[in-house]
């Protein structure tokens with residue numbers, strides 16, 4: 164791997180304080196985009212800052228392209244400016260008294276003038292703002308300023324680009340288009356990048372690999388498809404997408420093993436074998452809103468408790484006769500009233516089960 168973060172911990176204050184980052188390991192291949200995702204306070208920014216060298220790792224090692232950047236056991240900690248790492252922060256902090264071109268050229272002072280100007284022009288072209296070179300930052304929109312911040316960070320050819328919530332001060336529409344653009348720019352320039360966000364759509368739009376953090380720990384480090392369809396923990400399953408945990412039981416269905424669920428028996432497949440030994444064969448099945456299909460011919464009926472319009476679809480909150488609650492995405496031309504009973508069935512491609520939690 165190009166970037167290796169090995170069992171890194173970050174602690175603020177006393178050695179015995181709870182770790183903000185607790186023995187986290189991740190790796191990125193050259194040119195890959197990694198995203199750290201998780202709720203506020205889970206430690207994403209602290210991990211990013213440890214990679215940047217802005218925080219000292221209390222334990223673990225960080226290496227990049229064969230160089231050791233941090234090694235807590237050996238007491239080694241390279242200063243941020245010697246790590247060949249570029250950074251883009253949330254508040255894009257362009258220098259207001261410099262032009263756009265001067266901002267982009269800020270880290271290139273050591274280059275001969277002609278080379279420097281060529282690099283500035285190339286970076287401005289990369290972010291689609293070649294025409295804005297002579298403007299002042301305040302003459303640009305928020306999204307344009309953030310693209311200049313990106314050009315400025317990429318100009319000195321960092322080996323790794325770190326981005327901390329780069330779009331959080333922008334409005335939702337702009338965020339989505341910039342996320343797509345950012346991915347194209349990073350891929351076109353072959354940049355290896357690690358980005359922090361709490362927005363899962365942004366993480367999925369950008370990341371080749373996404374890490375979900377919770378209470379300082381890394382719960383899973385995987386591609387977006389795997390995170391969604393094969394969450395490794397109950398926390399990841401609950402944090403990503405819409406879904407519920409339905410009580411289920413491993414039992415025989417006409418002699419074949421099956422999972423008995425409130426929506427009927429579901430058979431395992433070679434790809435998704437039925438779970439092995441749950442105590443008493445009881446477990447909980449993750450049922451995502453897109454695993455539950457509206458079907459008037461189904462014998463299973465559910466009452467609509469709530470519905471949220473999402474344009475192309477509704478997100479229905481449903482209650483079965485037995486009291487279990489489910490979520491379902493239903494095309495928005497199926498506009499049923501709250502309180503109405505509709506037919507539903509399960510269409511589950513991936514059986515994801517967890518041990519049943521006693522207190523639930």
Ligand SMILES: Nc1ncnc2c1ncn2[C@@H]1O[C@H](COP(=O)(O)OP(=O)(O)OP(=O)(O)O)[C@@H](O)[C@H]1O
Nearest residue numbers: 175176183201202203204205206207208209210361
């Ligand atoms: N400089 C600091 N001094 C003391 N504690 C800190 C410091 N920075 C962060 N923490 C604590 O470390 C934990 C992780 O914080 P961190 O900022 O890394 O989380 P985060 O996931 O990036 O959160 P957010 O999305 O809100 O920025 C939190 O409990 C936070 O209060």
